Amino acid sequence: MNLSSVVDRLDEELRTADYADVDASANGLQVGPEEADIDRVAFAVDGVRETVDRAVEADADLLVVHHGLSWGGFDRVTGRTYDRIAPLIENDLALYVSHLPLDGHPELGNAAGVADLLGLENRAPFGELGSEHIGQRGTAAGSYTPDELQERLETNLDTGGQPVQHLAFGPDKIEDVAIVTGSGVDWLDEAVDAGADALVTGEGKGKAYHEAREAGIHVFLAGHYATETFGVRSLRDLVEEWGHETTFLDVPTGL
Numbered sequence: 374m375n376l377s378s379v380v381d382r383l384d385e386e387l388r389t390a391d392y393a394d395v396d397a398s399a400n401g402l403q404v405g406p407e408e409a410d411i412d413r414v415a416f417a418v419d420g421v422r423e424t425v426d427r428a429v430e431a432d433a434d435l436l437v438v439h440h441g442l443s444w445g446g447f448d449r450v451t452g453r454t455y456d457r458i459a460p461l462i463e464n465d466l467a468l469y470v471s472h473l474p475l476d477g478h479p480e481l482g483n484a485a486g487v488a489d490l491l492g493l494e495n496r497a498p499f500g501e502l503g504s505e506h507i508g509q510r511g512t513a514a515g516s517y518t519p520d521e522l523q524e525r526l527e528t529n530l531d532t533g534g535q536p537v538q539h540l541a542f543g544p545d546k547i548e549d550v551a552i553v554t555g556s557g558v559d560w561l562d563e564a565v566d567a568g569a570d571a572l573v574t575g576e577g578k579g580k581a582y583h584e585a586r587e588a589g590i591h592v593f594l595a596g597h598y599a600t601e602t603f604g605v606r607s608l609r610d611l612v613e614e615w616g617h618e619t620t621f622l623d624v625p626t627g628l
Contacts, residue, residue: 374615376402376409376467379435386481386611387474395503398472399443404458405467411435414612416605417622418598420468422457427622429464436461437612439483439605441470475604476500476507476554481611483554484509486603487573487595490529491522493550499567500553500560508553508560510567517547519591522571530599533627540582543591547571554600558584558592565590575600576628598626 380402384390389400403420415433417424419440428436442457450458461468476483479498484507488496493511500508517525519541526537550571551564557574558581564572565588572590575597585592606621613619 374411374617376405376411376435377407379411379414379612379615380469382615383437383469383471383608387471387478389471389474392474392477392505395505396473397444398441398470399446400441400471400474401469403441403443403468403470404461405435405469409434409465409467411467411617413618413620414609415620415622416609417624418601418605419624420457420470421624422460423624424622425457425460425466427624428466429460431620431622433466433620435467435469437469437471437605437608439470439472439475439601441468441472443470471604471608473502473505473507475608476601477505478604479509481604481607482509483601483604484552486607487552487554487600488550489603491517491525491550491573499551499563500557501563508551508557510549510551510564510569513548513550518545519543519547519571522547522550522591523593526573526593526595530595531602531623531625532596532599533625535596535627537596538577538594540577540585540592540594542586542589543570544589547591554603555597561585561588561590561592573600596626597628
């Protein structure tokens with residue numbers, strides 16, 4: 374399959390164009406020619422020098438990532454930006470990026486992956502951003518104690534050896550869970566208004582402690598990287614079904 378066909382199929386599946394007005398990331402093909410033959414595709418959370426180098430070592434034709442290189446464009450292609458872009462061009466390695474579209478996808482997305490992990494039912498879009506949503510909300514099949522939910526996250530997520538932080542201000546039984554992966558504590562008020570017992574996200578901000586305490590809600594900070602491996606892994610499975618050889622490049626940060 375050629376590059377333009379892969380890009381078109383990914384853009385259609387992820388509804389890339391629908392996020393153009395709400396996402397600073399330049400989603401879609403960020404680096405690459407219009408046409409190239411694609412045999413092997415690498416997947417990673419972050420488009421950084423290490424994942425680019427490892428994709429080159431894997432003889433990939435295309436690298437698909439969640440966090441790309443362009444966030445509102447480049448002023449200059451120098452320094453760290455040059456060091457990331459140069460090996461892509463020198464090795465004919467294309468770069469495809471899906472940021473918020475991959476967070477919000479109802480089946481393939483990062484929040485959907487966390488919801489699968491927690492066995493949530495009756496799911497609905499959550500994490501409103503403009504006309505789109507970047508998370509999910511659902512109910513546990515039974516219920517979790519706070520310790521049980523924390524242990525499930527710690528046991529099953531690639532946290533780089535770091536514990537899942539827990540702001541323990543909610544009820545003794547957790548049934549209703551809201552999820553926004555990555556940096557999602559800005560949706561704490563939405564979780565409270567929705568009646569959620571807990572918000573699961575990646576990383577926090579200082580204000581979240583008192584906001585959660587005053588609102589009486591649990592907040593689980595499971596790591597930005599750890600909560601955002603689901604989307605690219607799901608895309609890997611999809612692209613493999615299209616007949617391509619694939620590989621996942623795991624570079625956990627512990628953050």
